[in-house]
Amino acid sequence: MKQIECSFEAEVLAAVLQSRWPERVDAELREHVKGCAVCGDVAAVAGAIESAREETVAYAPTSLPNSGQVWWKAQMRARREAVEAAGRPITAVQIAAFACAMALMGACIGATSSWFQAGLKWVSGEVAAFDPKALLPYATGMIAAHGLLVACMVAMVFVVPVAVYLAIGKD
Numbered sequence: 001m002k003q004i005e006c007s008f009e010a011e012v013l014a015a016v017l018q019s020r021w022p023e024r025v026d027a028e029l030r031e032h033v034k035g036c037a038v039c040g041d042v043a044a045v046a047g048a049i050e051s052a053r054e055e056t057v058a059y060a061p062t063s064l065p066n067s068g069q070v071w072w073k074a075q076m077r078a079r080r081e082a083v084e085a086a087g088r089p090i091t092a093v094q095i096a097a098f099a100c101a102m103a104l105m106g107a108c109i110g111a112t113s114s115w116f117q118a119g120l121k122w123v124s125g126e127v128a129a130f131d132p133k134a135l136l137p138y139a140t141g142m143i144a145a146h147g148l149l150v151a152c153m154v155a156m157v158f159v160v161p162v163a164v165y166l167a168i169g170k171d
């Protein structure tokens with residue numbers, strides 16, 4: 001009866017897959033494979049699969065640029081489409097909205113510039129003598145004293161981008 005299994009089979013397979021076969025395995029195992037039909041077959045088949053795989057890996061660099069080119073072309077097309085979308089004619093409404101936003105921003109800076117300067121001085125003074133516990137009363141006092149400044153800051157941070165976004169997004 002022909003032997004179909006061998007306890008060394010897995011070991012031989014692992015050695016081949018890890019590229020240890022036949023040079024870097026125990027002499028005992030090599031001797032066993034010579035005399036064992038099962039392990040001989042495993043070594044031969046696994047070795048053939050391994051060399052085929054290595055050939056695939058060796059040829060891979062020539063096939064890689066192809067998939068890379070496909071990816072690159074897709075990227076280029078996406079970029080071209082984005083440029084075309086961005087290059088659509090700017091309407092008078094968009095220009096007017098942008099001008100309004102800029103005027104609002106300029107007005108805010110103009111109306112609060114002295115307070116802004118004072119605020120900057122206050123901040124630099126606070127940073128020089130920083131005391132976390134004293135910060136909160138100062139901050140609330142600052143907000144109470146400079147309500148307009150805070151309102152304008154909020155307007156600049158939130159209202160202007162939203163206005164610009166709505167104007168440009170509307171096509």
Ligand SMILES: [Zn+2]
Pocket residue numbers: 006007008009032033036037038039040
């Ligand atoms: Zn065996």
